[in-house]
Amino acid sequence: xxxxxxxxxxxxxxxxxxxxxxxxxxxxxxxxxxxxxxxxxxxxxxxxxxxxxxxxxxxxxxxxxxxxxxxxxxxxxxxxxxxxxxxxxxxxxxxxxxxxxxxxxxxxxxxxx
Amino acid sequence: xxxxxxxxxxxxxxxxxxxxxxxxxxxxxxxxxxxxxxxxxxxxxxxxxxxxxxxxxxxxxxxxxxxxxxxxxxxxxxxxxxxxxxxxxxxxxxxxxxxxxxxxxxxxxxxxxxxxxxxxxxxxxxxxxxxxxxxxxxxxxxxxxxxx
Numbered sequence: 001x002x003x004x005x006x007x008x009x010x011x012x013x014x015x016x017x018x019x020x021x022x023x024x025x026x027x028x029x030x031x032x033x034x035x036x037x038x039x040x041x042x043x044x045x046x047x048x049x050x051x052x053x054x055x056x057x058x059x060x061x062x063x064x065x066x067x068x069x070x071x072x073x074x075x076x077x078x079x080x081x082x083x084x085x086x087x088x089x090x091x092x093x094x095x096x097x098x099x100x101x102x103x104x105x106x107x108x109x110x111x112x113x
Numbered sequence: 114x115x116x117x118x119x120x121x122x123x124x125x126x127x128x129x130x131x132x133x134x135x136x137x138x139x140x141x142x143x144x145x146x147x148x149x150x151x152x153x154x155x156x157x158x159x160x161x162x163x164x165x166x167x168x169x170x171x172x173x174x175x176x177x178x179x180x181x182x183x184x185x186x187x188x189x190x191x192x193x194x195x196x197x198x199x200x201x202x203x204x205x206x207x208x209x210x211x212x213x214x215x216x217x218x219x220x221x222x223x224x225x226x227x228x229x230x231x232x233x234x235x236x237x238x239x240x241x242x243x244x245x246x247x248x249x250x251x252x253x254x255x256x257x258x259x260x261x
Contacts, residue, residue: 058227059224086152
């Protein structure tokens with residue numbers, strides 16, 4: 001799974017495109033965990049170009065968030081930006097809406113670090 | 114716009130595995146688009162079938178190949194989805210949900226259990242029955258209102 005990303009300020013921004021489902025959720029999780037493990041371990045996931053999130057994608061995001069908060073030297077963060085309304089509802093349905101920080105746009109998410 | 118469709122759509126996946134999920138979800142997406150172009154509804158239908166099928170292949174059949182039958186048809190204000198499998202008995206309507214995260218607190222156990230929560234949230238009606246060795250789950254998802 002190709003996930004465009006770049007370092008911006010004090011974080012890494014990932015911009016997954018298309019569907020994240022059982023076919024590629026494992027690759028998504030591995031990429032997230034690699035970015036969390038890297039210094040500084042702060043990750044913005046910009047979902048503007050994402051069209052589908054299954055529960056496996058949600059699990060990948062929660063796993064990455066746990067890994068970020070569990071870092072020993074300096075805790076990191078995984079935040080979400082530009083989540084389309086239909087996908088935001090998926091977080092609500094899974095009752096994960098309180099767990100993540102949601103930002104309307106990528107710049108606001110980057111500025112949160 | 115909802116287009117009238119009287120015929121029932123049916124998909125039988127013989128000896129299916131998780132690798133068949135893509136075509137199962139594609140099937141419901143294509144048939145759903147014949148009814149409406151409403152993006153939210155189409156996402157809900159795909160998610161519901163995705164999560165149920167994932168559960169059947171991963172937990173019901175435990176990763177071994179198994180059969181799955183999917184039937185979908187408009188019924189009143191709903192799209193009715195009927196999913197059948199021949200795995201061990203499993204009632205998603207009574208299965209306890211894992212506790213949900215409260216606030217920013219992360220659960221200590223490994224993350225998961227979101228699929229069942231999503232399905233219960235999407236379906237307006239959800240009925241399970243076990244008969245002659247077959248699990249049958251019936252979901253009713255409300256069709257979007259026709260555009261004025």
